[in-house]
Amino acid sequence: MASIRWVGFDGDDTLWRSEDYYRQAEADFEAILGHYVDLADAGMHRQLLEVERRNLKIFGYGVKGMTLSMLETAIQVTGERISARDLHRVIEIGRATLQHPVDLLPGIRDAVERIAADHEIVLITKGDLFHQEAKIAQSGLADLFHRIEVVSEKDEATYARVLRELDVMPSGFAMVGNSLRSDIEPVLGLGGWGIHMPYHVTWALEAEHGVAADAPRLHVVEDASGLAAAVARIEATPEA
Amino acid sequence: MASIRWVGFDGDDTLWRSEDYYRQAEADFEAILGHYVDLADAGMHRQLLEVERRNLKIFGYGVKGMTLSMLETAIQVTGERISARDLHRVIEIGRATLQHPVDLLPGIRDAVERIAADHEIVLITKGDLFHQEAKIAQSGLADLFHRIEVVSEKDEATYARVLRELDVMPSGFAMVGNSLRSDIEPVLGLGGWGIHMPYHVTWALEAEHGVAADAPRLHVVEDASGLAAAVARIEATPEA
Numbered sequence: 001m002a003s004i005r006w007v008g009f010d011g012d013d014t015l016w017r018s019e020d021y022y023r024q025a026e027a028d029f030e031a032i033l034g035h036y037v038d039l040a041d042a043g044m045h046r047q048l049l050e051v052e053r054r055n056l057k058i059f060g061y062g063v064k065g066m067t068l069s070m071l072e073t074a075i076q077v078t079g080e081r082i083s084a085r086d087l088h089r090v091i092e093i094g095r096a097t098l099q100h101p102v103d104l105l106p107g108i109r110d111a112v113e114r115i116a117a118d119h120e121i122v123l124i125t126k127g128d129l130f131h132q133e134a135k136i137a138q139s140g141l142a143d144l145f146h147r148i149e150v151v152s153e154k155d156e157a158t159y160a161r162v163l164r165e166l167d168v169m170p171s172g173f174a175m176v177g178n179s180l181r182s183d184i185e186p187v188l189g190l191g192g193w194g195i196h197m198p199y200h201v202t203w204a205l206e207a208e209h210g211v212a213a214d215a216p217r218l219h220v221v222e223d224a225s226g227l228a229a230a231v232a233r234i235e236a237t238p239e240a
Numbered sequence: 241m242a243s244i245r246w247v248g249f250d251g252d253d254t255l256w257r258s259e260d261y262y263r264q265a266e267a268d269f270e271a272i273l274g275h276y277v278d279l280a281d282a283g284m285h286r287q288l289l290e291v292e293r294r295n296l297k298i299f300g301y302g303v304k305g306m307t308l309s310m311l312e313t314a315i316q317v318t319g320e321r322i323s324a325r326d327l328h329r330v331i332e333i334g335r336a337t338l339q340h341p342v343d344l345l346p347g348i349r350d351a352v353e354r355i356a357a358d359h360e361i362v363l364i365t366k367g368d369l370f371h372q373e374a375k376i377a378q379s380g381l382a383d384l385f386h387r388i389e390v391v392s393e394k395d396e397a398t399y400a401r402v403l404r405e406l407d408v409m410p411s412g413f414a415m416v417g418n419s420l421r422s423d424i425e426p427v428l429g430l431g432g433w434g435i436h437m438p439y440h441v442t443w444a445l446e447a448e449h450g451v452a453a454d455a456p457r458l459h460v461v462e463d464a465s466g467l468a469a470a471v472a473r474i475e476a477t478p479e480a
Contacts, residue, residue: 060370080323084318087324129391129392
């Protein structure tokens with residue numbers, strides 16, 4: 001039987017809502033730009049995504065980088081016609097996104113508590129350190145976790161480092177998250193277990209992944225109420 | 241005799257140059273604004289500092305927050321007259337600052353190696369996770385450190401957490417850094433040792449501190465060549 005010593009949880013869109021606030025920010029951004037250009041003609045969504053992708057390796061993930069990318073996109077698509085007042089509104093969108101409330105997803109506290117009763121649990125969340133720490137504090141979940149890791153990228157190298165520090169083999173680790181790209185693929189790649197809990201929206205840059213629907217060691221749950229059972233199913237799996 | 245088990249090092253302006261690049265960014269920023277306002281009349285330096293101070297609790301430390309604060313200041317001091325083209329130049333200042341080369345301070349590699357020969361060493365650096373990780377990688381010093389901590393704030397609570405994780409008492413810990421506020425004061429406050437290595441420039445918000453020049457357990461060195469001797473002096477201190 002597989003023995004899971006540590007269970008990892010993603011933060012954004014796994015413990016609490018996040019992408020909805022980014023979507024709202026993008027809608028507010030487009031409402032400002034709509035005064036200057038035809039949004040469909042300008043291919044606004046695609047242009048913002050391209051600027052974000054280009055900036056990712058300089059800015060990293062998070063709201064401040066998104067805000068700077070929105071400003072660049074606004075200047076670019078308006079041919080530098082946008083007013084300073086409207087650019088200030090774009091900065092205010094970023095500020096509001098950084099201060100959004102932290103809404104736990106339904107049933108998540110109960111699910112985390114049930115899993116923590118039998119396992120060590122670690123929060124592994126990606127993005128801006130300052131904003132993630134603020135969200136962790138506001139979530140009220142911090143005390144449930146035995147360890148918290150804010151990381152700049154969720155790839156195999158990052159998970160390998162975290163597992164080394166936790167002193168656990170991949171076969172004894174299961175990761176819960178909404179992103180196949182960031183939470184599941186690298187953990188499966190190392191030989192660990194993935195519990196995918198899809199969220200109703202996914203950022204385009206997170207939607208790129210190479211996980212097969214029938215990948216071994218991958219379990220899928222509909223919502224938080226299925227998480228504890230998924231861990232139990234993993235532990236009932238006969239050793240390969 | 242005092243026994244120092246762990247020696248901590250700050251990153252920015254202790255291991256590598258940083259504030260110089262921020263000063264350059266501010267000079268470039270003022271050069272753009274000089275086309276709109278009389279810089280002295282506008283009290284540009286003071287206004288930027290006020291915007292940064294107000295934004296610190298929302299943006300945290302780092303270049304992306306500085307860039308957003310510069311954009312806000314530019315819009316504010318020009319009464320929204322600044323052009324989108326010039327605001328884009330301000331974003332480019334931020335991008336250039338994020339990509340500045342990592343220049344080690346004179347003698348620092350040698351000093352770190354000498355101290356690492358007899359002690360465990362930890363890098364404790366504050367700011368943007370993504371940018372700090374990039375600088376650590378480029379510094380070529382990462383492999384010398386037994387542990388690396390990027391933190392969002394350097395106060396007593398942060399150092400207390402790090403020392404707990406290192407399993408060391410404050411009396412067995414010495415922190416090397418250029419900032420009395422961030423590197424020295426909280427460590428002395430916990431009962432640890434401080435080795436202050438002043439840098440030739442200090443950000444105004446880091447210059448606010450309450451450390452007396454003759455504080456107990458505080459040692460001051462002129463440059464990296466004095467660091468190993470300072471640790472040795474601490475270890476030669478009779479127990480209180």
